[in-house]
Amino acid sequence: MQTIEIRNIGPLVETGIVPVSQVMLLIGEQSTGKSTFMKILCFCCWLEKQVMIGGDSIVSKYTHYYRFWNELKKFHHFNDEFLSDNSYIIYDGSAIQIEMPGKKRNAKIVRKPNFADIRHNLKISFLPSERNLLSSIQNIENLYRSKDVDMLFNYILEWGEARSQFNVAHPLDLVFVDNMKYHYDAKNGDVLTLADGHSKIKPYYASSGVQSALPIQVLATYLAGEVGTSAKKSPVEYLKQLDLLDSKDVKALTTVLNNMLNRSSYRSFHMFIEELEQNLFPKAQFELVKMLVGLLKQMDKKPTGYKSTVFLTTHSPYVLTALNVMMLASSAYELSPDKVNDLGLEDYVIPKESYSAYCIKNGRFENIVDEEYGFIKGDFLDSVSEQVDNYTFELNSIIYGNAEE
Numbered sequence: 276m277q278t279i280e281i282r283n284i285g286p287l288v289e290t291g292i293v294p295v296s297q298v299m300l301l302i303g304e305q306s307t308g309k310s311t312f313m314k315i316l317c318f319c320c321w322l323e324k325q326v327m328i329g330g331d332s333i334v335s336k337y338t339h340y341y342r343f344w345n346e347l348k349k350f351h352h353f354n355d356e357f358l359s360d361n362s363y364i365i366y367d368g369s370a371i372q373i374e375m376p377g378k379k380r381n382a383k384i385v386r387k388p389n390f391a392d393i394r395h396n397l398k399i400s401f402l403p404s405e406r407n408l409l410s411s412i413q414n415i416e417n418l419y420r421s422k423d424v425d426m427l428f429n430y431i432l433e434w435g436e437a438r439s440q441f442n443v444a445h446p447l448d449l450v451f452v453d454n455m456k457y458h459y460d461a462k463n464g465d466v467l468t469l470a471d472g473h474s475k476i477k478p479y480y481a482s483s484g485v486q487s488a489l490p491i492q493v494l495a496t497y498l499a500g501e502v503g504t505s506a507k508k509s510p511v512e513y514l515k516q517l518d519l520l521d522s523k524d525v526k527a528l529t530t531v532l533n534n535m536l537n538r539s540s541y542r543s544f545h546m547f548i549e550e551l552e553q554n555l556f557p558k559a560q561f562e563l564v565k566m567l568v569g570l571l572k573q574m575d576k577k578p579t580g581y582k583s584t585v586f587l588t589t590h591s592p593y594v595l596t597a598l599n600v601m602m603l604a605s606s607a608y609e610l611s612p613d614k615v616n617d618l619g620l621e622d623y624v625i626p627k628e629s630y631s632a633y634c635i636k637n638g639r640f641e642n643i644v645d646e647e648y649g650f651i652k653g654d655f656l657d658s659v660s661e662q663v664d665n666y667t668f669e670l671n672s673i674i675y676g677n678a679e680e
Contacts, residue, residue, distance in 0.1 A: 282361070282363040287308040296629055297582050297629035299585075301588045301632075302656065312635070314347075319364070323371050328506075341381060350426055352426070359377075359378055363376055372387070395580075397544060400433055410465070437497035441459055441493065443466075447493060450562040451488045451492065452484070453470075495546060495566065502540075502541050502574055544584075550588055550591075552591035568585075571629070573622075582629075601623055632651040
């Protein structure tokens, strides 16, 4: 099992050793470190992928000249104040271990003993909270400029890959809104088709909820569809990645690479989603969560040997409740599969151990899964409701108490 531990980076003080589960939920107040944690984990997963599919130069590149921190900082928009001499990251992945022991130290990358046997390819996608920019700003792919390749630039590129999978003949039925389909064509760009099959609009004119949720479903469906397929790279691109292009016997190496390509299929996907609930009605939040769990269920059926994962940050009690329903379905399925099937939830059952949830308080992680009953505790989010109830009681006492006097 993959694990990560982070100390003294940005708002994070001490996470402890955090196991990476198939579905991970992070809650906490604003600026407590939810996104910081997820961005660091995403970067470590990405770097592990680069080491697995690349050559020795990748390890050398990210263990010299403070490149690990510099690249993380540029890509995910961290500033230098996030890091100190006491900062620490240790990521224990499936194939490598990454350790970064402080601001003025280089990262260490160590391959696992069985690295050659377990190295594999995978898809990784980070969906930032700014994801609706794709719909709210027309032609953003032609307008966005960045000195460095950052998460928004990369996200725009991923969107271009993902949307091309859905055309007018094979549109995507949207789960978070009734009677709406999505497709892309080169002439008209992104298109939403309404219930009558004839009314069409661009996402630019759709509701903010559709603009926010559309990238989640499109990218998730695309990533799931890529698992089991071969990476779309030419042999020459692989030679560049492995630093072998300067070899004189390029023809022989190309033959070797062609054989590698046959074994280079994507084995899993990792998806990182900030604030899934943005601009969405509770029912739509539930349907998105259910869709994501359903895709993980589909991935479990593929004989790839590796688990796909979804990481979520949220402030929404409805996202938490949706995950609790999925966890209850897993527990109920163990007792009575037929009854769960009758509810239409059999396609959304993954092992209940696949879920984890944490609350970040004062920079520290707290496990909020009730191990005995198998659900995510909502005490932290419910505390806000208690405060509202107290105010309501006191104010009603003033209004109606005075009236009785």
